[in-house]
Amino acid sequence: MSVSAEESTYGVGASTLIVRSQPDIQSNAIGYIKRNTVVTVSEKRFGWAKIDYNGQTGWVASQFLYPTNKTATESPTQNVQSDQKVTVNASGVRIRKGPGVNYAIRGFANSGDVFSIVNQQGQWVQVRLNGGGTGWIAGWLVSSSANNQPTGQQSLKGYSIVLDAGHGGFDPGATAYNGLYEKTLTIQMAQAVAEQLREAGATVVMTRSDDSYVTLANRVSVSGSYPADAFVSIHYNASPILSTSGITTYYYDDSSQGLAQDIQQELAQQTGLPSDGVRFGDYYVLRNNPEKAILMELGFISNPNDLALIQTAQYRSNVANAVTQGLMNYFGK
Template identity: 30%
Template sequence: MNQSYLHKKNSRSFFILIIILLFTLLLTAIVALANENKVTVLASTLNIRYGPGLSHEILTQVQEEDRLNVLGEENEWYKVRLDSNQIGWVASWLVENEEVSLDNHLFGRVTSPEVNVRQFSTIDSAVLGTVKQDEEFPILYREDDWVQILFNQRVAWLHSDLIDVIDQPAETEELTGSTDSLRISVGGTPANIRLKPTTDAEILTTLRTAEEFEVLTEENEWYQIELANGTKGFVAGWITETITTESVSAKEVSLTTEPSHYATTLAEATIVIDPGHGGYDPGAVAANSFAEKEITLDTALLLADLLKKAGANVILTRSSDDYISLNDRVYYAHRANADAFISLHYDSVEKANTMSGTTTYYYSENEKALAETVNHYLAKDVNLDNNGVRHGNYFVLSQNSQPSILLELGYLNNDHDITVVNTHAYQTTVADAVYQALDEYFSPR
């Protein structure tokens, strides 16, 4: 009887031990699987973008040692979820340090005698320059039959039939170009010059009038420059303008000609309305769960309806919850030869409740009149604080040859703003204000 009892007890203990071991193995496997779907940030600062490519705007930044949950992969870009539940994209090679890593990224060699480099991935897009046979460039992104490369310090496109993918460049110097020859303009809008290439580094000085500098080095989208007193510091690349022959010529034209537009009435105008974000790119997300992509579309549809009733030719970059690349948004404006491109957004900042209200952004001086007219009506009619007109180096503005502005219409991490912006009344007021502004802007003069 005692032996039987002991046998049963030992069998039960053995069974429990097996269960514990299986549970431990399962838990270990789950942890291992979770770790396999994470990447660790090694750079001091890493940009998270709205889409899989360098042409997409920066959603936010993460810091060294941060862990990112990988949800998917496309063209060597990881789709990641942040701790804030925002979803963005990061280049897979960024875990090694910087955005264009010549040691770890793909390269292409031009296969035809002379090839046009284009602004967008279409055969009728503007030609940015030409490249010669056997020249080699970093490949940033591939889309259908097109390849995005780094060309003269900016992104550009080649047809995939005209370039062969290679593992390593023959000459690193030829790929990147020498930053010694790169000149930038800083200070057109107030620009902080910092001791180190991060937004939290000590500010050495603030430039408030435009000055030109030669770039000494480049690091994580920051340029190192030397000030007049000999001090060296860093300026964020996204608030600078690259000085080229074309930009100098454009500057000379802007100084000698008055800003103009072809349409003389709103009914003659072609207006492209761009609801920000969409599809897998939600944009900012409010605490009560509505997303920027939803209210930009709601606002855009209201504005489009008003403009159509006035007789304007209205083009929406999206009319439903679809993802549209920044490249395509700008292409719509170029293809339509738009008289105005209006990009609609709702903002958020790193620290909640520190910003509120509306802001109007423009890129080129000849767009400032459009920005000021629209902002005047937003300030007058919209019941939120108005932050004025500002220079903005956004892709849909800087890469847009048509008159373009970007509107931030409230902050989705401001407790007051989120009670207002997701209402039909507010969005109708915004739409009416922009409509009134465009009607004035296109009135006979």
């Protein structure tokens, strides 16, 4: 039977499973799910399975699902004892509707505010709001009442980060299989990462904030002008072999290798795309940079599956989380 209604749980068998808005491969990708995540399927239709994805209806290819008796969960969360509390340690902290900067703001908290923890997901803490309901706060902006230590690694207060959105203006960079330019994707990602870093307390400087052309020399000069604690260049890859996939982080100087490793490790854990590791890269913005500098290739826009993920807000949020945590790990050593 081609169409069936059921309510059962399945595990994800693919390394990364695209979630679409309709049971059609041409429909928009609204997110993705990692291998072994358990989902609840409410309906099957012509090779597609209907699931709930972050509060909205999503469809996934049913051939990548396997039956399981586990409790369904869309993303890994850590249950917390109901009596555990956190204290906000900064002013004007944003309370969001979900665990990431791409979620809408539902309120603000100030230094000294105390909340009960409901759940924790990655670097974000879900708290019970005083007026009812719940919200999410970045874990590095709160401290546990038990030990007065931040729930995350630490903040990035006092650090200056230069974000370099690759290409721009008359330099489009690589072209995706659907005609989208790399320069458009890099500025979108840079803006998402910048917002996350600022929430973590960092001072962020961008080499470009719009669709303008910036020379390689001018990009590098930004690092020496402030000076910066780290220079992070954002790019996407392309290949004539459409199945080529993955993320790579490059460094030039040995002093930047550790930073590249810490960020690549987080990207590998949080994005769902294959990790191509850390490599030496003889790029101008790395070779001539006076500060610690890395260049990230955040997936292949020539690969339809990579591109479907890259274009989602959830992917930008995951990369932003990974870069922020990678920087925290590096500077926290």
